[in-house]
Amino acid sequence: MLGVLALAVALWGLGHVMGAPLRARLTMIGALWAGVVMLQLTLPDDAALRAATGGGPAPWLMLGALAGMAWGYGNGLGWLRRKAAARMPAEPQGTAAPGGAFRPEELERYARHIMLRELGGPGQQKLRAARVLVVGAGGLGSPALLYLAAAGVGRLGVIDDDVVEASNLQRQIIHAEDRLGMPKVFSAQIAVAGLNRFVDFRPYNRRLTADIAADLFADYDLILDGTDNFDTRELVNATAVATGRPLISAAMTQWEGQIGLYDPARGGPCYACVFPRRPAPGLVPSCAEAGVVAPLPGVIGAMMALEAVKHLTGAGGGLRGRILVHDALWSETRSIATRQDPACAVCGKGRGAG
DSSP states (O other): OHHHHHHHHHHHHHHHHTTOOHHHHHHHHHHHHHHHHHHHHHSOTTOHHHHHTTSSSHHHHHHHHHHHHHHHHHHHHHHHHHHHHHHSOOSOTTSOOSSSOOOHHHHHHTHHHHTSTTTHHHHHHHHHHOEEEEEOOSTTHHHHHHHHHHHTOSEEEEEOOOBOOGGGGGTOTTOOGGGTTSBHHHHHHHHHHHHOTTSEEEEEOSOOOHHHHHHHHTTOSEEEEOOSOHHHHHHHHHHHHHHTOOEEEEEEEBTEEEEEEEOGGGTOOOHHHHOOSOOOTTTSOOHHHHOBOTHHHHHHHHHHHHHHHHHHHTOSOOOBTEEEEEETTTTEEEEEEOOOOTTOTTTSTTTTOO
8 A cells, every 4th residue: 555655656746847737646646546446346355466555445445535525625615715705895905895705804803803792794894884083183082093993993084183292192192202293183094004904094184163064074974072172062063963973972181081972863962962051161171271190081082982883883782861971080980861952952942042
């Protein structure tokens, strides 16, 4: 039997030296195997040639079966790969594919999502098809953008007219020292590109104003507001209501942060239902005035990204009709129920009043 195997190796090597194609070399080995099996089946039991080539057909038939299984497995795997390749989108590398099969790199990247029962492949497809706009690339926008990019949101937009300053680096983790003086949206673009090349990232280096807000919001499915002034928060809320876009809004100061989902188009309150009037001057100081502990924006911003992932995929229970308040100093978190105000000046019967 060893002599036959040595002959098979010699035939394979000779075919390789002569440049014979793989199919021809496999045919030679197959012919040798078939000849040996025929000898085993036709020669008498006491024939010397039968003894020299294995003594019986069983080992050769078993070897043939194993080779057939390997051949079938290889061909089946090749067929699956060709089928997957044919379904892959044709757009260049580095851009997000809105539909179709995941690339192998994406399957590896999002494996921990795909194995979650509440997300799975369908949930990851929803994230890839989603369009999320983040208003503000500061303390809250930084972790929200990074985690949404890491999660595989297909299109991420961010609007901000500020530049990176040294005082930002204590908490705005999307920026870096070598980008001081750079517009924050372009600094964020660099960070996101280094994290996930499959994200379609759109930076808007300007202030959000009433003349552009509606058209901008219309290009997105979900709005995240991490700004620190009431003028912008009121504009974001009014535009989200007018365009029917759900809004995740958060705020923080010193050691405390809060977050809620405002979605009157689907039965929840809008931001103005819960906060109909601005606080008195000085009652709610900004982070620049009162300070903020460095990790707090990361906690609340990550919560914004988490609520966005849940909202976009339908996983779990969200914050529509609730505000989550986190007191980091005393490690306490509480939930406050909210409801839509029928007389709300933004989404209710009082719309347009005054």
